[in-house]
Amino acid sequence: MSAKEFRYSIALDRAGRATADGQAELDLDPAWTPEHLLLAGLARCTLQSLRFHATRREIDFVAAAGASGIVTKRETDGRYAFVDISVEIELEIQPRPDDLEDLLSKAERDCFVGASLVPAPRYIWRT
Numbered sequence: 001m002s003a004k005e006f007r008y009s010i011a012l013d014r015a016g017r018a019t020a021d022g023q024a025e026l027d028l029d030p031a032w033t034p035e036h037l038l039l040a041g042l043a044r045c046t047l048q049s050l051r052f053h054a055t056r057r058e059i060d061f062v063a064a065a066g067a068s069g070i071v072t073k074r075e076t077d078g079r080y081a082f083v084d085i086s087v088e089i090e091l092e093i094q095p096r097p098d099d100l101e102d103l104l105s106k107a108e109r110d111c112f113v114g115a116s117l118v119p120a121p122r123y124i125w126r127t
Helices: 034-056 100-109
Strands: 010-012 017-020 023-027 060-073 080-094 122-126
Touching: 034 060, 034 080, 034 100, 100 122
Parallel strands: 080 122
Antiparallel strands: 010 017, 017 023, 060 080
């Protein structure tokens, strides 16, 4: 049996407007660099992953997230890249599960964006 496949696409027109999978136009302010978009994607993906696992357990939450990263020359190859990435999440969760650490670990593990990054993101959870 084959693994599920999730496909995504974006398009940027000549004016800099983006569309997701051919719809949902997004007119990005020039302040939003590709690096900011990667960090935003990581934060959203982490919360989406948490929502998936929490919903399966009939747990509700509200959360706010932020992400930051450092880009500089890597020592290994001299190329500019993210060398440090962190995600901070403020979380209110009801009911609070006894195995909260397990739930948060699954949210980190199953975020496709975070799982794709080198270096791996550091996650800071405040509950």
